[in-house]
Amino acid sequence: MHTFSKRQISAIAVLLFWQAAAAAQPVAYPAKGQSSQKQQQDQSSCASWAKSQTGVDPAAVAATPPPPSGPAVGGGERVGGAARGAAGGAVIGAIAGDAGKGAAVGAVAGTMGGGMRARQNQRNAQASAQAQNQNAMGAFNQAYSACMSGRGYTMQ
Known part of the structure; x- marks a missing residue:
């Protein structure tokens, strides 16, 4: 059984997204x-005209890489979470009588919380980028369809 890395999964997701986007492109029938x-x-x-009207270049949109991922992303959330967790844990540990143990437990919990925030932030960034690309392509396709319709094609 083959396991995929996060980078491979991201690449597959981008490929599937662009295949779906390509399937959503308008189709012209030469009605005349x-x-x-x-x-x-x-x-x-019409593609050139749509690009000039919308400022959207489908080739550039297709070549836009997904937001970065991996260990470097979210490191700040983990470190910050660890520091906040350690401070909070030290306070609770001091009340309970062992500030060092409380700080250690708090640091672990904070690191985990920071990692979860980092992953959520990454998912949100990817969803936002995907929505922006879909909106841009929607505007381009609308302009392209208007141009082609004006030249006597039936658009679907």
Whole structure:
């Protein structure tokens, strides 16, 4: 059985996202009997026009890497969580009679909490980036469809 790294899983997720986005692109039907050569010219012209109108370059959107992941991401949350946990644990430990033990327990709990926050922040960043890309492509596809419709194509 093969196990996947986080980087491999992220790459697979991005690939699946872009396949879904590609499937959502508008399809043009030459309703006025345009030749395939004319359709290719119109598609190219409309893609350029849509890019100029929206400022969205589908190639750039497709090439946008996902937010970084790995041990370097979220390190601050873990360290900060450990420090806060240790301080809180020391106070509780002092009340209970063993500040050192309380600080150690608090540091472990704080580190775990910081790691969970880091992972949640990473998930939120990825979801936000994905939503922004979908919105950008939606605007581009709307402009592209308007252009193609104006040239006599039926759009779906």
